Amino acid sequence: MSANSTTEMPLQRQRATTIFQKGAPGRRAFLCPDLDVPAVDPHALLPERFRRAEPPRLPEVSEPEIVRHYVGISKRNFDLDSGFYPLGSCTMKHNPRLHERAAALPGHARLHPLQDPERSQGALELMWNLQEALAEISGLPHVSLQPSAGSHGELAGVLLTRAYHEDRGETRHKVLTPDTAHGTNPATVTMAGLEVVKVATNADGGVDIDDLRAKADEDVACLMLTNPNTLGLFDPNIAEIAEIVHGVGATLYYDGANLNAVMGISRPGDMGFDIVHFNLHKSFTQPHGGGGPGSGPIAVSERVAPFLPVPVVSKREAAEPTGRERVVADRAPTFDLDYGSGRVGSKTIGRLRGFHGNYGCFVRSYAYIRSLGADGLKDASEVAVLNANYLLALLKRKGVAEYLPLAYGELCLHEFVLSGGPMKRDLEIKTLDLAKRLLDFGFHPPTVYFPLLVEEALMVEPTETETKETLDAFADAIAAILAEAVEDPEIARNAPYTTPVRRLDEVTAAKRPIIRQAL
């Protein structure tokens, strides 16, 4: 197979021109409403010293130009609706369009966050229902929807841990994370004023229990763990891990990035975790938006509940009618924003952002949970695991497994990690080259070079919304690229060929950064 015979991708390849390089003076899209109040000298209203000297140099373009520009550059993106996106740890599952329609309803989309609670009962009920659902899925009773993304939820979790210990009169400095941890874990720990201590991984890909025992002491505030971990493996020693961590008085934090493997199958609360964050943009299919928005609610155990960020949504059952009220309503419950009036949030760490969290994401994820229900969520996790194991089995074939062996274990849960070490040594192509060549085959590559402890790592997460045919085609593409590399490794080394641009000079971009259009 030569480089010329690959499939042409329908992505546009003309030279990039920004919107700031288009248009002409005087063109416009926006027509300002007429001045309908008495004219007053604007300089009397806003003195000259507070005024902008020159208008900002924004583009001057018409609506057709804006549409054509942004539709044009959109076609230079690969997206989940166009093809397979097995990006490990990111759970790129289908985004049902019902969710967009529901979130766009004016009652949700045009609701002001400071609307009085009695006039936003629908929103508060939705948030309450989502809190309850997430509590049930995680096995932890109390939920805050406030964090804006996974890393924000992690920060909340570490701050909660700190507050929990401080409340007991203890100052603990260390947070244990496995060396397989996502980079946000250590970064978060530092931002929360604590210190990271790494725990080693054992030969099976789980936490090294001896190392954990050696490092778990009275100065440890918390162990942050992903289970299944970033290798796609469930740690079978989880009960013992929890015992060790709780034994020194520390809390156990669950990074929910991989929750898609275990919904309805196993719950972090039942494993012994105190704090969990969810990624609504992963397991609960909030669209990723090209890098946000996300949403990172947290669920906690009873002992951590007093420290939760506020407000949380509370529910009050309707009182028995007294007969004296003028209107006896249908006795529906009422919902309110609670700032720690009860036990939950009574010793709150405070707020983590403005208003109540990413409500638009709540609408979508709640719609997802309602659509799937208890059985559907479990089914989603089961099929995600089935798909991952099937794809893994396909990649154990001859011509692939000798170059890309599974890094740990035999089976996996929702994702697996291959090592490109043999491929690099025997075929002289790196995981990066394989990833770039996959672009020519019309696939988004898996996550590469993570987790760090696997040489030339390739982390594959197919999700439950892919068909067997897609998985077959992807495995065939990997096999074809490796077969091609046996003949001529240069093809992969210089890939891609069919994309809007080819390999980009990232070194110069970082050395001499150009981060805006020169005007």
Next chain:
Amino acid sequence: MLDAIGVGSLQEIFDRQIPEAVRLDRALDLPQGQPEQDVYEHLRDLAARNVSSEDELSFLGAGMYDHYVPALIDMLMERSEFLTPYTPYQPEISQGGLQVMFEYQTAICELTDLAVSNASVYEGPSAVAAAGYLAKLHSGGSRFVVSAGLHPHTIGTLRTLAHGYGMDVVEVPLRDGVTDPDGWAQAIDADTSAAIFAQPNFYGAVEDAEALSAAAKAASPERPPVVIAQVDAIALGILKPPGACGVDVAVGEGQPLGNRLDFGGPSFGFFAAREEYLRRMPGRIAGETLDVDGRRGFVLTLQTREQHIRREKATSNICTAQALNALAGVVYLTWLGRRGIVELGELLLARTHYARERLAGLDGVEKLHEQPVVREFALRLDADVAAVKRRCAEQGVNPGVDVHALTGRPEDEGVMLVAITERRSRADIDRLVEVLGEAIAAERATPAERLKAAETAVPA
């Protein structure tokens, strides 16, 4: 598929990996799944129990505003190519998203008159906390000096996060509606990492940003604090931009720029700074470069700042930005255009002035301060704000935000914040004047407590 895997059943895959002791031995206690149309109807029914800005004449603001969002933004945000990809880790097939980030950064730099911008952070208040973390990394110190004119959610968020990274927050009160210049200068010393104010401030007043910046630097010339301003992006069409006022880092809430209210999120936070802070910026940054064929392209750059490379030494833990919301932001700014953003600013200025003067002419209403305002202003009512709001609601008018409920400050009893957007015409403002005037008059005649007592006395 099971044959290929080499197991007898799906259950076997789980049995071999997850210990029975931690497996859930029952079904989740959740409602059963429903067909699409039933879920839609449920969500529609919930939406119908909210009073949105489409259902009433709303003057709510205080951080999020009911601006008109042009239809083309809906269309672009719903495009699969923008809606469904992940962070652009593979730049060769993510040029669309990366170019949007690059254009967005350009627009934010223009708006703020600062040299560098990142590709967005979560939202406004946490952007201030992120700027505080930048200041701590840059200048050390142990304290943030903040104006009491910052949004209460901003101060709250900053306190939460500052406690985490070990900083104190010292509040400088307002005088005549703006940050007290004497208190400001006195509070800042060599141990101050950052001096932070809002422009316009939470009570609507335009601050003397140049004077505050200069005073902050003068208060500690040897070790000047990083001057951080939380700015209203819409007002920057006519207000002197932070870069021209001596501000080092400008951040703010992006919702007014083409994003829905969405009951408070998702929106985006913008984050711009002077060049010297570039390598300490949080979050993603897009940069321009060339490909092997010499074709112009864009990549995520300066990634050595970020958590996936630097781990515990990263400049922030941010992983997810707000790319889709930032897309709406840059498309909105493009739609407004160079002249439009100034025209919009002048329109808001004129209508806000009109509304403020008319409302302040009502019996039982006075301006909280005499400072210039752009799009929002605070009034003091001689009546209980919540009760007045209830009376107005019966007339289909939401007159504004009950400030005391938000800040808890005793001096904010009776204070209401009124926001004007281009959607609120003169006729709307006149209606507000009429309804608010009646509500206050009625409330002063019959305070809510007495009314409530009278109502409950009526037999069913």
